[in-house]
Amino acid sequence: MRTTxxxxxxLKAAILRQARRLYLAGGIEAVSARKIAxxxxxxxxxxxxxxxxxxxxxxxxxxxxHGVLATYLGGVDATLPALDGIRAMGRAYHRFGxxxxxxxxxxFPSHVTAPPRREAVQREMFTLMLLRDRVQRGIDAGDIxxxxxxxxxxxxxxxxxxxxxxxxxxxxxxxxxxxxxxxVLETMLDGIERWLAAPDEEHR
Amino acid sequence: MRTTxxxxxxLKAAILRQARRLYLAGGIEAVSARKIAxxxxxxxxxxxxxxxxxxxxxxxxxxxxHGVLATYLGGVDATLPALDGIRAMGRAYHRFGxxxxxxxxxxFPSHVTAPPRREAVQREMFTLMLLRDRVQRGIDAGDIxxxxxxxxxxxxxxxxxxxxxxxxxxxxxxxxxxxxxxxVLETMLDGIERWLAAPDEEHR
DNA sequence: TAATCCACTTAACAGTGTCAAGTGGACCGA
DNA sequence: TCGGTCCACTTGACACTGTTAAGTGGATTA
Numbered sequence: 376m377r378t379t380x381x382x383x384x385x386l387k388a389a390i391l392r393q394a395r396r397l398y399l400a401g402g403i404e405a406v407s408a409r410k411i412a413x414x415x416x417x418x419x420x421x422x423x424x425x426x427x428x429x430x431x432x433x434x435x436x437x438x439x440x441h442g443v444l445a446t447y448l449g450g451v452d453a454t455l456p457a458l459d460g461i462r463a464m465g466r467a468y469h470r471f472g473x474x475x476x477x478x479x480x481x482x483f484p485s486h487v488t489a490p491p492r493r494e495a496v497q498r499e500m501f502t503l504m505l506l507r508d509r510v511q512r513g514i515d516a517g518d519i520x521x522x523x524x525x526x527x528x529x530x531x532x533x534x535x536x537x538x539x540x541x542x543x544x545x546x547x548x549x550x551x552x553x554x555x556x557x558x559v560l561e562t563m564l565d566g567i568e569r570w571l572a573a574p575d576e577e578h579r
Numbered sequence: 580m581r582t583t584x585x586x587x588x589x590l591k592a593a594i595l596r597q598a599r600r601l602y603l604a605g606g607i608e609a610v611s612a613r614k615i616a617x618x619x620x621x622x623x624x625x626x627x628x629x630x631x632x633x634x635x636x637x638x639x640x641x642x643x644x645h646g647v648l649a650t651y652l653g654g655v656d657a658t659l660p661a662l663d664g665i666r667a668m669g670r671a672y673h674r675f676g677x678x679x680x681x682x683x684x685x686x687f688p689s690h691v692t693a694p695p696r697r698e699a700v701q702r703e704m705f706t707l708m709l710l711r712d713r714v715q716r717g718i719d720a721g722d723i724x725x726x727x728x729x730x731x732x733x734x735x736x737x738x739x740x741x742x743x744x745x746x747x748x749x750x751x752x753x754x755x756x757x758x759x760x761x762x763v764l765e766t767m768l769d770g771i772e773r774w775l776a777a778p779d780e781e782h783r
Numbered sequence: 784t785a786a787t788c789c790a791c792t793t794a795a796c797a798g799t800g801t802c803a804a805g806t807g808g809a810c811c812g813a
Numbered sequence: 814t815c816g817g818t819c820c821a822c823t824t825g826a827c828a829c830t831g832t833t834a835a836g837t838g839g840a841t842t843a
Contacts, residue, residue, distance in 0.1 A: 403690055407799065418823050429800065485684040486607055503753060530752050531767040538742020545689065548734050549707060563735040570770035611830065622792050
């Protein structure tokens with residue numbers, strides 16, 4: 376019993392907005408076609424006129440999450456020396472995870488049913504390239520060892536930081552004696568610096 | 580219309596067996612009370628006489644997964660020097676993830692709804708202690724830097740290896756030029772060794 | 784033999800994703 | 814202004830899901 380016709384794309388945005396609200400408030404289990412529809416004031420099947428499936432809708436949310444992550448990583452001072460910049464990016468990634476547990480869990484699900492959307496992969500690549508550029512610049516400037524394959528090292532860097540963030544978000548890291556939550560992250564960042572640093576750095 | 584009475588615990592084991600079969604064949608979405616029940620030849624509600632909920636049942640499966648992981652890690656030669664042993668454990672963890680993607684995804688879900696079962700946490704601690712012991716022995720033997728907090732370092736080690744395994748299992752690692760999948764793992768293990776090694780190791 | 788027990792079943796509720804068919808207001812040409 | 818077309822949205826339904834309340838019937842006990 377619709378009275379006024381919405382502008383094209385308007386309803387789609389409203390559906391996404393409501394889905395985001397539900398997800399951030401109650402996790403993935405709080406998101407359902409009927410609940411979204413009720414919040415928007417529309418029937419449940421209307422959603423399927425704008426999204427192929429609920430999974431497709433969640434993919435759109437996932438992309439939003441990558442956008443949020445990009446703002447965290449993009450906020451790192453671009454003028455920092457390579458090693459300091461990489462440290463800062465590690466802290467930013469970690470902070471993103473802790474401050475946005477919902478987004479993080481949505482973006483990095485452990486159960487991979489379908490291949491991710493092409494667009495999502497592109498966004499992921501984009502943020503990874505932010506890291507890669509720092510590694511490359513570090514190599515060019517002589518701050519980082521030259522014997523590393525840039526892309527392999529970048530992947531390894533990402534995996535390390537992602538690992539500590541994922542385990543922390545999941546609450547799986549065994550509490551350490553001092554209870555200082557960031558100790559693991561900082562220790563890892565120290566290790567990363569030792570690993571990446573060019574061997575003769577101190578002599579120059 | 581049951582004709583013969585099962586021995587106590589027998590049916591519970593059969594339910595778990597069927598759930599495991601369904602899960603390993605089709606992932607978490609293939610597991611449902613009715614499907615398990617049908618496979619066992621029993622009504623769906625019978626499951627609730629043996630498990631408090633489907634989540635509870637999945638927790639039991641989760642524990643099995645920790646058991647499988649423990650066999651991988653326990654299979655690492657105990658007589659290896661500390662650094663070599665840690666390398667081997669990293670490879671074993673990674674191999675476990677790739678050869679048992681289903682178990683891995685079940686054991687380390689990104690969405691944490693309820694706190695994990697106490698028993699599951701204990702198993703996780705157990706496997707983590709296998710790693711911790713190697714670190715401690717390495718410190719005692721002078722192979723590993725003494726200025727590290729053992730538990731913090733162990734957590735950091737686990738997080739790093741977990742990170743590369745999780746991203747690989749999820750298919751998220753960006754392909755490297757040479758396409759050698761293990762390159763990232765091996766590069767990371769090199770970095771770990773550099774990080775952990777006692778500074779004067781080469782002089783002794 | 785009669786009573787009790789309890790492992791299991793049946794029936795149902797409320798929720799889920801999703802599709803086929805219908806409806807009605809907005810638009811467009813005559 | 815009338816008739817027709819279009820299509821955004823709704824209704825109703827199907828096949829699932831987890832979970833609970835009540836019933837049943839064979840085995841065990843008194």
